[in-house]
Amino acid sequence: MTRVTTATLKDKKAQQIKISMLTSYDYATACLVDQAGLDMILVGDSLGNVVLGYENTLAVTMDDMVHHTRAVVRGTQQAMVVGDMPFLSYHITTSEAVRNAGRIIQEGGAQAVKLEGGVERVDTIKAILDAQIPVMGHIGLTPQSVNQFGGFKVQGKDLETARKLIEDARALDKAGVFAMVLECVPSALAQKITAEVSVPTIGIGAGPHCDGQVLVINDMLGISSGHIPKFVKKYADLQPVIVEALKAYKEEVEDGSFPGPEHCFTIADNVLDKLY
Numbered sequence: 001m002t003r004v005t006t007a008t009l010k011d012k013k014a015q016q017i018k019i020s021m022l023t024s025y026d027y028a029t030a031c032l033v034d035q036a037g038l039d040m041i042l043v044g045d046s047l048g049n050v051v052l053g054y055e056n057t058l059a060v061t062m063d064d065m066v067h068h069t070r071a072v073v074r075g076t077q078q079a080m081v082v083g084d085m086p087f088l089s090y091h092i093t094t095s096e097a098v099r100n101a102g103r104i105i106q107e108g109g110a111q112a113v114k115l116e117g118g119v120e121r122v123d124t125i126k127a128i129l130d131a132q133i134p135v136m137g138h139i140g141l142t143p144q145s146v147n148q149f150g151g152f153k154v155q156g157k158d159l160e161t162a163r164k165l166i167e168d169a170r171a172l173d174k175a176g177v178f179a180m181v182l183e184c185v186p187s188a189l190a191q192k193i194t195a196e197v198s199v200p201t202i203g204i205g206a207g208p209h210c211d212g213q214v215l216v217i218n219d220m221l222g223i224s225s226g227h228i229p230k231f232v233k234k235y236a237d238l239q240p241v242i243v244e245a246l247k248a249y250k251e252e253v254e255d256g257s258f259p260g261p262e263h264c265f266t267i268a269d270n271v272l273d274k275l276y
Helices: 007-016 027-035 064-074 094-106 118-128 143-149 159-175 185-197 238-255 269-273
Strands: 017-022 039-041 080-084 112-114 133-138 179-183 201-204 212-215
Touching: 007 017, 007 080, 027 039, 027 064, 039 064, 039 212, 039 238, 064 080, 094 112, 094 118, 112 212, 118 133, 133 159, 159 179, 159 185, 179 185, 185 201
Parallel strands: 017 039, 017 212, 039 080, 080 112, 112 133, 133 179, 179 201, 201 212
Antiparallel strands: none
8 A cells, every 4th residue: 555645745736636634643543544545644742632631732742742653653554644743842953853853753653744833934844854854834823832822813814914824834835845734724815825835735724725624533523522623523423422332331340241151251161170
């Protein structure tokens, strides 16, 4: 089975074939996403929220990302795996950013990395690209900047911020990213950016005109707790199904109906007799 590459994605944009992407954080889920034939898996730092139970993504470490990326890669044969670079892994020095990106590739086994930011990240992106590591950009609502933004808000709704997003997209394109995520951006603005840049845009809360879409898998399967963003479509509602299964298990354990004879192993009577 041939793995999706940056060239595959470039061809899809040229042929106007939409790109599918979901997050995964473990081997079992990655196997399912890969079997479903999606183009890309993002091992997102959103694992801080949906897997590790943090309030936001800021507490996620490089060791967390390498650990989860390695598990996801083991579960894939076809999907391109992109590892997120967590907060402060690319903000201090360029050499540290390259080293951390290299860990996601070398130790985690990913085929590319993703990092947040526009014009201000161009030099860092170029340095990572010089190390032969493909980079996916991420602009709009960048969760690692949640404290700076003052919360999770749609970006680019006024003239100044819309122009900044277009400037950021152009800068990322020129720097050499193979794709870019547009998060929580007005649909018409995302359409304009998608038409202007040469690389695929992957939308999350950015409307239907992007070259592809990404969602957090826990959200779209209905197994997330707490607030669900407006842009999420639930393709399943698994939380109540899972809870009911767990309750049924608990009841059967307590009343002795599980395990039944069909779940048990036997031993010959003549062997058992000799034990007494």
